[in-house]
Amino acid sequence: MSSTSPTRSITPAIDHVHIELGERSYPILIGHGPSLWQQAQQHFPKGTSALIVTNTTVAPLYAQALRERLQAHYPVIHEVVLPDGEQYKDWQTLNLIFDALLGHGADRKAVLFALGGGVIGDMTGFAAASYMRGVPFVQVPTTLLAQVDSSVGGKTAINHPLGKNMIGAFYQPRLVVCDIDTLQTLPPEQLSAGLAEVIKYGPIYDMAFFAWLEQHVADLRAQQPDALRHAIRRSCEIKAAVVSADETESGLREILNFGHTFGHAIEAGMGYGAWLHGHAVAAGMVQASRLSHLLGHLPDDSFTRRLVQLLQQAGLPVQSPRIDPQRNTARYLELMRVDKKSQGGAIRYVVLKEPGKAITEKVDDATVIPLLDAIGRVTI
Structure with a gap:
């Protein structure tokens, strides 16, 4: 971008x-x-x-x-x-x-x-x-x-x-x-939670940064100062560019919510504090990447596999939890409908037009249901 x-x-x-x-x-x-x-x-x-x-x-x-x-x-x-x-x-x-x-x-x-x-x-x-x-x-x-x-x-x-x-x-x-x-x-799990938001900036904006993260994720987990400063600086630069263009989230800024529609549902459904925000966003990004493939934007699941590998190396979960044993899919949809991007009851998701470029798209429930139905059964 x-x-x-x-x-x-x-x-x-x-x-x-x-x-x-x-x-x-x-x-x-x-x-x-x-x-x-x-x-x-x-x-x-x-x-x-x-x-x-x-x-x-x-x-x-x-x-x-x-x-x-x-x-x-x-x-x-x-x-x-x-x-x-x-x-x-x-x-x-x-x-x-x-x-x-x-x-x-x-x-x-x-x-x-x-x-x-x-x-x-x-x-x-x-x-x-x-x-x-x-x-x-x-x-x-x-x-x-x-x-x-x-x-x-x-x-x-x-x-x-x-x-x-x-x-x-x-x-x-x-x-x-x-x-x-x-x-x-910072406890290791909190550091990993922060890495989820760092990783997010690659798929939505800067794949060169994503490649850098793949090479330096171990340095970041070890808190190597130069690696941390670069990751924080580049993340802030990307967010600064997006916020300066769209302060009140009326368009472009929505891309910063990649993985968050699924992730916020996880946090609310599991009970606030049960899942760290970054952990929920990590699992949500995997779901959003899969949705991008289902919508025909990504030609295959090669990027999703790449994303999963980086998230795992960062110590992050890549599978969404079942938040309701009896009606898991329906509960996810209920929670995702209570989202700031939703309009007229329709859920809008941040998806990848291609790696490095994100868009917000209204997606019907029928397209998303197979993803939610598979939670707990899919092997990464």
């Missing part, structure tokens, strides 16, 4: 990717060490106070260090520690952020800092969009998945029992700081 390349400047320690949205443009800084934070501090929004939003897992690891970096910029710094897990991405937990803001008398000049993974980033962004009708926030993602996907682009949301990310707002951060040192404390 051809698109105007986003601006990128590189220093020995820091990569800089720019999200171009006019007055709401902002930088993504990728690196580690003091030089990263020295540059990041130049972009901190001005404010009367700061609220660090984090969770019970991340707070003991990184909250104090972030607080120390904020002290020279904000006269008052507060912190709210949320429970950790996708199952807490709901109204009740979101209100804890509002409770902290109101309890501390935060005004329109308060700045929120999202310190954590995708759940923290999504909820902090939604709170920032809503509090006093909008206050600034900064993303400090501490998981690979958040660094390459959820922290970039301004999609904020909470889950509903009937659908993932169905309640939210488009609201851009002022800055994204990707400190790759925070990935050192």
